[in-house]
Amino acid sequence: MTKTSSKTTAVFLMGFIASGKDTQARLLKEKNGFLIISSNEIIKDNFKTNPDNKDVKLVKDQYYSGILIEPSIIAKWVVEDVRKKYKSGISIVFSGSPRTLYEAENELPEIINFYGQDNVKLFFIDISEKEARKRIKKRLICKICSEVIRLDKYPDIKIGDKCPIGKCNGKVIARELDASQVFEVRIKEYYNRTYPAFEYLKNKIQFYKIDGTKDIETIHKEILKNL
Numbered sequence: 118m119t120k121t122s123s124k125t126t127a128v129f130l131m132g133f134i135a136s137g138k139d140t141q142a143r144l145l146k147e148k149n150g151f152l153i154i155s156s157n158e159i160i161k162d163n164f165k166t167n168p169d170n171k172d173v174k175l176v177k178d179q180y181y182s183g184i185l186i187e188p189s190i191i192a193k194w195v196v197e198d199v200r201k202k203y204k205s206g207i208s209i210v211f212s213g214s215p216r217t218l219y220e221a222e223n224e225l226p227e228i229i230n231f232y233g234q235d236n237v238k239l240f241f242i243d244i245s246e247k248e249a250r251k252r253i254k255k256r257l258i259c260k261i262c263s264e265v266i267r268l269d270k271y272p273d274i275k276i277g278d279k280c281p282i283g284k285c286n287g288k289v290i291a292r293e294l295d296a297s298q299v300f301e302v303r304i305k306e307y308y309n310r311t312y313p314a315f316e317y318l319k320n321k322i323q324f325y326k327i328d329g330t331k332d333i334e335t336i337h338k339e340i341l342k343n344l
Contacts (some may be wrong), residue, residue: 129240131213131318132243133249141240155212155213164177192224239324257290
């Protein structure tokens with residue numbers, strides 16, 4: 118029997134690379150108390166805590182080359198994380214996940230089982246490839262808290278400076294996945310593997326398309342309006 122809940126929601130945030138998914142997930146966490154399900158953080162956490170695990174060894178080279186890692190492994194890790202967070206009774210938001218059709222097909226039934234069909238929603242933050250290319254040239258990242266640091270917002274920040282966003286005192290670094298050669302691989306992976314996952318989800322759950330070129334707060338309000 119499907120579990121249902123009128124109190125908790127599972128939200129998918131999807132969109133092109135650099136569309137602002139992580140930023141919107143952070144706002145839902147800070148302003149609305151959501152817990153974040155981030156494939157990227159789940160992957161890095163497994164790399165850090167289970168370095169000798171056979172799955173970690175298998176996918177580490179894939180990750181740093183820009184190729185999406187083995188779908189069966191990331192789907193397993195994501196479902197494990199969802200199960201833990203569901204027990205808290207707090208709404209969750211997926212930042213840029215699922216990344217492949219396999220993940221979508223295997224994660225969605227589990228998520229609907231936990232939260233109920235009516236409480237699972239998809240928001241597609243829409244930007245063009247041209248806009249994405251422009252944005253990655255204007256962002257860095259914190260080594261400790263992984264916050265994206267936009268140079269249009271922090272124009273004086275340089276690599277090696279202290280993170281201007283949180284209180285982690287982490288150093289600002291260039292994002293490995295934004296390196297030009299890796300980014301080109303990621304673009305191909307998005308079109309070939311991630312966009313089909315979005316097409317699958319939008320036909321299964323409530324779906325909303327949002328103009329990703331609008332300012333951050335406007336996008337956040339549009340998401341809240343449809344929750």
